[in-house]
Amino acid sequence: MFLFNTLFENVPLPLLVTDEKGAIIFANRGVSRVSGYTLEDLSSLALSDLCAPYERGRFLFAHLSQIKETTEIDIDFQRKNGKFFMAHLSFSPFHYSGRSLLFLVLRDVTRRRVQEGKKREDEERYRKLLEEKNRLEEQLQRSRKLAALGELSAGVAHEINNPLAVITEEAGWLQDLLNRPEWKSLPALADFQDSLREILQQTKRCREITYNLLRLGRPLDMQVQEVNLRGLIEEVVEQKVRETQEQSIKIQAEIDPNLPAILSDAILLRQVFLNFLNNAVDALAEEGRITVKAGLSPAGRVEVAISDTGSGIAPENLPRIFDPFFTTKSPGKGTGLGLSLSHTILERLGGSVSVRSRLGQGATFTIQLPAGEKGAIADAPQNSDC
């Protein structure tokens, strides 16, 4: 027995024996070392006295007698000098001389827990970096896809423009002929004129499409200057408010008063904001709310979020939302080039756009733009090929 007592007292591992109410019956030097209490102090203390004040009300301390098998918990202890440390306690019940006692092994796990916490923080940081990497990769893939599609579209558009020019001239020539006095008595003159007007109207529509397609694939002619974004947004919103007067659509702008002027292209930006607002109006059908919020992002970029309370975008459509010709609108309502062109313009202005949406719960397009540095704007290669 002497051997065991000696071992118990001198082993570096903190060991305790308590009764079933937690009163310390025996504590070794290890406990004295980690707690700062003398062995004499310890003999008059209860287990809960060693714990941090906020741990003393634990359910376990009031029910120690109910521990029937080895139980392990993490608990904060408080040293005699008031400092806290994290401990791992294992309670093992045993009987001695007809009494129910508990054998406790205490380990100071402060360092391990701190390291684990740091590891968790590192893991969290790594997870965020990975997410950011994936997001950038996705953005890059999308840009590559759009660039390839844009180039193809521009090529097709260019080839279409020549026959379109011929159609325009031929139809125009027929109009010229019909305007001659000798044709005035033609029986179906009005029908001919009407048809020709329609042909020219539709050719004009094609020309607008090819014009936008060409802009997708070609470097844009940018006029970079100081842009009063606040004024620009207010102007575009006012325009849309006027245009939607007949509908039950509420459009409001919430602009941070500290929004700085930026170096960008006002005409291109105007087109981008109008495209997103048109898209939001179309998503609402006849009624709903559109909000344009502008301010600075935590990263110091200018952020403009355009939200609508419309029908939202189906998850399967989200990855294709910026593809040229992708549209869910009915024929004649949209060519599917507006968002694609806006995406291209924003990239060339050194910005980006992302979308969040749930079906039936509206959509938010968030535009980010560099806040001021001229160098941030993409220096697109120029091309004078016609």
Next chain:
Amino acid sequence: MPPRILIVDDEERFRLTLSKRLGERGLEVGATVGTGMEALREIREKAYDVVVLDVKMPGLDGIQTLEEIKKINPHIEVLLLTGHASVDAAVDGMRLGAYDYLMKPCEIEVLLDKINGAYEIKAGREERIRQAEMRGRADREPA
């Protein structure tokens, strides 16, 4: 006197119909040709006021043709027709002395305005040169 026009475009049907439509509006289209080389031959042989010139053509392209036209006769005004709205191509053309540029397909009335504008510039310049020459002659003649 109406301006005398040369139309240069590799799309035959386009240049022929455009020619008829400009003629219908009182302009004199002297010729329509399909290449830059043919255009230069026309310029050397006949008098033209305004050239309507397509930018994208096989062989000598519009910009090269413009350069050569200006070497042969710097007073001829040139209107460029571009396949797309590249301001860069237009700026290149303007730097080389083009009067203006238009995107294909274009409205006939817009083209007409540009042709008339180009012709006025050319006619005004020629008139000033003529008067200067007359003044020079008068100065040289003994009183």
